[in-house]
Amino acid sequence: MPKDYERMEWSNRSERADLRSLCDLSRRRVLQGGTAAALAALGLAPASASSSGLLGFRGVPPSTADTVVVPEGYVAQVIAAWGEPVGLAGHMPPWRSDASHSAADQAAQLGMHHDGLHFFPLEGRSDRGLLVMNHEYADEGLLHPDGMTNWSAEKVRKSQAAHGISVVEVEERGGRWQLVRPSRYARRLTAFSPFALRGPAAGHPMMRTAADPAGRTVLGTLNNCAAGLTPWGTYLSGEENFNGYFAAPKQLDAHQRRWGLDADWGYRWHAFDERFDAARHPHEPNRFGWIVEVDPFDPQSVPVKRTALGRAAHEGATVAVTRDGRAVVYSGEDARFEYLYKFVSRDAIRPGGAKVNAELLDHGTLYVARFDADGRGRWLPLVHGRGPLTPANGFADQGQVLIQARQASDALRATPMDRPEWVAVNATTREVFCSLTNNTRRGTEGHPGVDAAHPRARNSMGHIIRWREEGDFDGETFTWDVFLLAGDPANPRPEAQGNIRGDAFANPDGLWVDARGVLWIQTDMSARVMGRGEFARLGNNQMLACDPTTGEVRRFLTGPRGAEITGATMTPDGTSMFVNIQHPGEPDNDRSDPAEPTKHSRWPDGGRPRSATVVVRRRDGGVVGA
Incomplete structure (x- = not known):
């Protein structure tokens, strides 16, 4: 779907007090004193500029080349590109460079636009395992030989098959990784695969449709973005901006308007699959925007949408214990101006894997975050009957609170944020990080102003926020700081210079903490701004490594032209890192030129640009990043 978030409508119209006067001191501390002073003031980390030795590589410079660049002594290998067969026995249609493969073929192939992923070792091995990954959206101009013209039921079916989740088996042989095909684990989940609804909103009247009067089975998952791993061995996938897939009614009600159902991203699914016509099926959109749980080791299992975790434009889900x-x-x-959530399970994790923990995420408490100007924060419970979440205020029951989590968060006066995306947890230090990619409407007329957690108006560069729960991860209060402000120190706009200690970057998106405690940061500058104006010096999107103790940042990888860098995972021994390269060649607001599909990029194989997974290894076989 379009990544031009600056042109997307802001749907959060709830009125709030402007915290500008409350947070000037905190804002000045971050902007003038820098991250170190803020950390020291909050007691979260020492204000030291010395390296701890976590980052053992020489950073790479910015790049505008149409390739993946990694540090000296490293090698990057491409595997699992869009259109490669996932390995279903008896159905392994090959990739066709003119994109003439059918919808049925695409349903057995890796989808488009790889996003979050995780490596699941087989028998604890580091040379063989399962890669599970999301496919966020489809570029119709690349997906079909004739682009976005001549829509048909077959083209819609192919587009739906290019979405979802893939499970592939991979193995290292002779120093190179490859897909294992056929594989008994291979699987494709698409926009027409069945998913079970579980938790408090399952069966709710707002989840029932003509095709599913019980409200307990949904066809499909879409716009799957970031990924998470559970301690019991399953995969979590966030359904992000689902609203642009639906044809909206001519007159939207307040609920539909609050969820941005009037977006138009060019998909024509509703013309050939009527469930995506919200005028005819107004409850169908309520069945998307959930966290999906998948058991990668059981291809016959039915994946589950966990409604207890709330409905949102979920980037992903990260688990702490x-x-x-x-x-x-x-x-x-x-x-823009939406929320950060936390769910705490009622019960403890039981030994025995996915089967014995099949209902763990159906029972617990969902919270939304409020960041206060004094460096403290509170998790506000989204529980029916508490505070304003009552029938008198339009919340009939807990199911409605979860389906309308945005409206419930509005009512609780949670903090509207600058696109909170990936969350990363350091289980050792118990610090939690969240990327806030950007929000150029912050502080402009008719929109919320700066506050302590969002200290820059017209936030074009983004930042990373950090907090530590008071007590345990289930605590209802926390202390927080702005970990770093992204930007370019040579930018003529002071508010866009940032305070990075090391290599400059903008628009943080993907975050991941590895076993050594390195915070990996991935960027998502849109194609509209990449390499231009105040972003010109930053080059293509990139992946950086940060030592959270010192704040030092080094650029580890740069991607091909137009691509986003997203998703990171390692083998248990840390010697192979898997990273996804999404939408190489994405042009400015135009991904639909069938006559010239390669005019912006030819990565990775010299033809039609394809999202793919890259495996990064040290030539000496050592731990990546060390």
Whole structure:
């Protein structure tokens, strides 16, 4: 779907007090004193500029080349590109460079626009395992030989098949990784695969449709973005900006308007699959925007949409574990002025894997974050009957609170944020990080102004926020700081210079903490701005490594032209890192030129640009990043 978020409509119209006067001191501390002073003031980390030795590579310079660049002593290998067969026995249609493969073929092939992913080792091995990955959206101009013209039921079916989730088996042989095909684990979940609804909103009247009067089975998952791993061995996938897939009614009600159902992203699904016509099926959009749980080791299992975790434009889901063994799931909502959530399970994780924990995420408490100007924050419970979440205010029951999590968060006066995306947890230090990619409407007329957690108006560069729960991960209060402000120190606009200690970058998106404690940062500058204006010196999108103790940042990888860098995972021994390269060649607001599909990029194989997974290794076989 279009990534031009600066042109997307802001759907959060709730009125709030402007915190500008409350947070000037905190804002000046971040902008003038820098990250170190803020950290020291909050007692979160020492204000030291010395390297701890976590980053053992020489950073690479910015690049505008149509290739992947990694540090000296490293090698990057491309595997699992869009259109490669996932390995279903008896159905392995090959990639066709003119994109003439059918919808049925695409349903057995890796989808478009790889996003979050995770490596699941087989028998604890580091040379063989499963890669599970999301496919966020489809570029119709690349997906079909004739682009976005001549829409048909077959083209819609192919587009739906290019979405979803893939499970592939991979193996290292002779120093190179490859797909194992056929594989008994291979699987494709698409926009027409069945998913079970579980939790408090399952069966709710707002989830029932003519095709599913029980409200307990949904066809499809879409716009799957970031990914998470559960301690019991399953994969979590966030359904992000689902609203642009639906044809909206001519007159939207307040609920539909609050969820941005009037977006138009060019998909024509509703013309050939009527469930995407919200005028005819107004409850169908309520069945998307959930966290999906998949058991990668059981291809016959039915994946589940976990409604207890709330409905949102979920970027993803990151799991922490309390000291008494309960699961805590953090999730950001990738939309301007939307919210950051936390779910705490009622029960402890049980040994025995996915089957014995099949209902763990159906019972617990969902919270939304409020960041206060004094460096403290509070998790506000989204529980029916508490505070304003009552029938008198339009919340009939807990199911409605979860389906209308945005409206419930509005009512609780949670903090509207600058596109909170990936969340990363350091289980050792118990610090939690969240990327806030950008929001150029911050502080402009008719929109919320700056506040302590968002200290820059017209936030074009983005930042990363950090907090530590008071007590355990299930705590209802926390202390927080702005970990770093992204930007370019040579930018003529002071507010866009940032305070990075090391290599400059903009628009942080993907975050991941590895086993050594390195915070990996991935960027998502849109094609509209990449390499231009105040972003010109930053080059293509990139992946950086940060030592959270010192704040030092080094650029580790740069991507091909027009691509986003997203998703990171390693083998258990840390010697192979898997990273996704999404939408190489994405041009400015135009991904639909069938006559010239390669005019912006020819990555990775010299023809039609294709999203793909890259495996990064040290030539000496050592731990990546060390």
